[in-house]
Amino acid sequence: MKQQQQAFALPPGAPSIDAMIAAENRRARKRLWTALAFMAPAIGFVAIFLLLPVFFNLYASLTQWAKFSGLNQFAGLANYQRLASNPKFYDATWNTLIWVGVSFVLPATIGLSLAMLVRGVKGEETFKSIFFLPRMFSATAVGVVWYYVYANEGIINSGLRAVGLGDLANRWLYESHLATPAMIVTHIWQQVGLMMVLLLIGLNALPSEPMEAAKVDGASRSQIFRHIVLPLLMPTLIMVTTVSVLAGFTSFDLVWVMGRDFPNRSTLTLSVNQYWESFRAGYWAYGSAIAVVLGVIAMSISWSLGALQHRLDKR
Amino acid sequence: MQKKLSKLLAAVALGVTFTTAAASADPVTVFHDKPFYQSGWDGLTATAKKDGIDLNFSAYATDQFQAYIQSSLMSGDAPQAFTWWNGTKLKEIVDSGQLAPLDDLWAKKIASGEYDASSAAPFTVDGHIYGMPTGLNRWVVLYNKALFEKAGIAKAPATWEELIAAADKLKAAGTTPFNATIQDGWRGFVWFQELLLRTNPEAYAALNQGKLKYTDEPVQNVFKIWTDFYQKGYFTDATSQEEPLDFARGKAGMYLFGDWVIGLVEKGGVKAGTDFGAFIMPNVDPSLPNAVIVEGAPIVITKAGMENPDVVKFTDWYMSENAMNSWATDPGLYAGNLKAKTPNPIIAELAKIAADGKYTSVTRYWEASPSEIVLPAVEEFNRFMTNPSEEQAQKAMANIEAIASQYWASKQ
Known part of the structure; x- marks a missing residue:
């Protein structure tokens, strides 16, 4: 410090370096407290309504929660053991993975195809509105409407019978190999418009120079798409895929409305199964254990996609 | 002048007292998961108002309703009156120790000839009656x-x-x-x-x-x-x-x-x-x-509810012929009051068969x-x-x- 004082002579009457550092520290502390004071409502909100329930849920999953009297016994990992030995949990996990897998690929792919199709065509705005329209309805309403579309005498079966393809008519929501695909079709029908609009925004934001240069160099349309458009669009595609995967992963209302009555709950996803066990069957602690597993999987997927985006951003 | 002022002050004080009393008297609210009986609930509310009872019904979807009742019983803050089910479901909730037995009310209603003793059977747990019927189906x-x-x-x-x-x-x-x-x-x-x-x-x-x-x-x-x-x-x-x-x-x-x-x-x-x-x-x-x-769907009252004079008044009124007549204006509803009208000829016939005692009532699975x-x-x-x-x-x-x-x- 002395060396510093010697190197940088201070004007007479100026406070010492130590005093300045101390003053700066005081200001920094004041800024920190001011920042904390401003953030306090948000921190409080997150702590009370997010973190506390998460930790409480984790604790609840380690108890036996007796109906009508509440937490009355610590049970260790009993609920997780029950979960591991319950075939319905594996059904629900498998169905969730199907939902996630399909949501990873189809909505973004179809959305991108639609975006490429409608971009720049006459009536683009009208097409955009039409494709986006299903997203304006709540998933519950969409589920109810599509339940009747798939019904025995619904529009699909009636249409098939009308054109002489009655053999293809089916109990779409009551056959184990058809129910989940049927629900996913409805989900994609509702989601794809949003994906298309987001990707159109991404496409319109791309710089035109690289594409024009490639054209001049004689690149074909597919080459331009593969080697220029897709790489440039990748951040948007990853964002769209993340949104889509999380929407598929947490899909609840649609599955509840369309698949709740499927015998033996074999079409249900983890989130619906968790709701069923907790609120319909009254196994609150067991439902908490399912929620913990669901949370871990959701965080893993979201972190993986985040890491992928981070790696791409670095390139 | 002073006399006039004291009269005015007294009137104001009286007014404030009544206003406060009126404001503090909450209506009796019955929580339920049966919104499909809406016309029946509306009928009861209107009839109760005429009879001087401030009555309210609050509907939930079944899953949320069960979760709400479970959690509110756990926290010791359950609604004072709510619908429930009979059989093992009723026993579960009776075992929580928070429901009030309604034996005296039923004894009075059976003595008046309004109810048959067998109507209480679906709501009886360990020798005590814990519900008033919304339906005896x-x-x-x-x-x-x-x-x-x-x-x-x-x-x-x-x-x-x-x-x-x-x-x-x-x-x-x-x-x-x-x-x-x-x-x-x-x-x-x-x-x-x-x-x-x-x-x-x-x-x-x-x-x-x-x-x-x-x-x-x-x-x-x-x-x-x-x-x-x-x-x-x-x-x-x-x-x-x-x-x-x-x-x-x-x-x-x-x-x-x-x-x-x-x-x-x-x-x-x-x-x-x-x-x-x-x-x-x-x-x-x-x-x-x-x-x-037989399926019996009761309204149950908590012990805290029976300490509320408005709820006690409601229980007596609810099981009356007058209340049950308004309940039966909905085409499918009948809750066992023998003096009340039946909503349709089929239910009238079934009520008669039940009263004859030739059929044993068996609790629904x-x-x-x-x-x-x-x-x-x-x-x-x-x-x-x-x-x-x-x-x-x-x-x-x-x-x-x-x-x-x-x-x-x-x-x-």
């Missing part, structure tokens, strides 16, 4: 008079043989005999309970108490009859979501269900007594005792068995109804037994 077979006539069936079946003959005649006339679906996910038990009761009532009781296995012969027999009925084409498409309206539209000749469905059937443009009648499902063996499945078994069992019944094969029947029995044996073992 018998599970009966509705039949379409026009379709019966078209098929040449002269009268409602009184024996099992007549029932099968009627089904065959309907089938021959191009009508599906029975309307049965898995609508809303809970209806799978309807035929199971009835077939078990009609073939072996002792087995029905034993099964609900854990003294019989789901793989034992009486249950095997039920699935045999059930599968046979499906193979003969006796049932409608199990996946329909409009069961009551399907019956009203003539999609089936008969419809086994609780009599509370009559109002919903009438919404399809047909009239109880005129277009359709009802009969109690006959026993397979005529020597078996007469029995009818949904309430008679522990919910830990009922819920997965219903899923298995539903699965069977959408795939009614012998193989599926065996799987259903084995799967339910696995859960039931685990449950009963945990209770020992």
Whole structure:
């Protein structure tokens, strides 16, 4: 410090370096407290309504929660053991993975195809509105409407019978190999418009120079798409895929409305199964254990996609 | 001047007192999960107002309602009055120690001739009565008079043989005999309970108490009859979501269900007594005792509720002829008050049969068995109804037994 004082002579009457550092520290502390004071409502909100329930849920999953009297016994990992030995949990996990897998690929792919199709065509705005329209309805309403579309005498079966393809008519929501695909079709029908609009925004934001240069160099349309458009669009595609995967992963209302009555709950996803066990069957602690597993999987997927985006951003 | 001022002050003070009292008197609120009875709730609210009772009903969806009641009982802050179920579900909640017995109220109402003592049975747990009925519903077979006539069936079946003959005649006339679906996910038990009761009532009781296995012969027999009925084409498409309206539209000749469905059937443009009648499902063996499945849906009152004079006043009023007359203005509702009007001729007839004492009331499977078994069992019944094969029947029995044996073992 002395060396510093010697190197940088201070004007007479100026406070010492130590005093300045101390003053700066005081200001920094004041800024920190001011920042904390401003953030306090948000921190409080997150702590009370997010973190506390998460930790409480984790604790609840380690108890036996007796109906009508509440937490009355610590049970260790009993609920997780029950979960591991319950075939319905594996059904629900498998169905969730199907939902996630399909949501990873189809909505973004179809959305991108639609975006490429409608971009720049006459009536683009009208097409955009039409494709986006299903997203304006709540998933519950969409589920109810599509339940009747798939019904025995619904529009699909009636249409098939009308054109002489009655053999293809089916109990779409009551056959184990058809129910989940049927629900996913409805989900994609509702989601794809949003994906298309987001990707159109991404496409319109791309710089035109690289594409024009490639054209001049004689690149074909597919080459331009593969080697220029897709790489440039990748951040948007990853964002769209993340949104889509999380929407598929947490899909609840649609599955509840369309698949709740499927015998033996074999079409249900983890989130619906968790709701069923907790609120319909009254196994609150067991439902908490399912929620913990669901949370871990959701965080893993979201972190993986985040890491992928981070790696791409670095390139 | 001073006298005038004191009068004015006194008047203001009196006004403030009354205003405060009026503002602090909350209405009696009954929480329920039965929004489909809305016209009945509205009728009660209006009649209560005329009788000086400030009454309110608050509706929830069933799942949320159950979760709300469970959590509020856990926190010791349950609503003072709410609807619930009878049987094991009522016992569960009585065991929480927070419900008030209503023995004195029932004694008064039975003494006045408004209620039959048997009406209290579904709400009795360990010798005490814990509910006021919103419904005392018998599970009966509705039949379409026009379709019966078209098929040449002269009268409602009184024996099992007549029932099968009627089904065959309907089938021959191009009508599906029975309307049965898995609508809303809970209806799978309807035929199971009835077939078990009609073939072996002792087995029905034993099964609900854990003294019989789901793989034992009486249950095997039920699935045999059930599968046979499906193979003969006796049932409608199990996946329909409009069961009551399907019956009203003539999609089936008969419809086994609780009599509370009559109002919903009438919404399809047909009239109880005129277009359709009802009969109690006959026993397979005529020597078996007469029995009818009864579903009792109570309003229960917490101990804290019985400390509230407004709630006490409400309980006395609710079970009165006047209140029950307004309740019955909805076409399907009847809660057992013998002096109140019945909403339709079928319910009037069933009330008379019940009062005669010739039929034993049997608790519905949904309430008679522990919910830990009922819920997965219903899923298995539903699965069977959408795939009614012998193989599926065996799987259903084995799967339910696995859960039931685990449950009963945990209770020992």
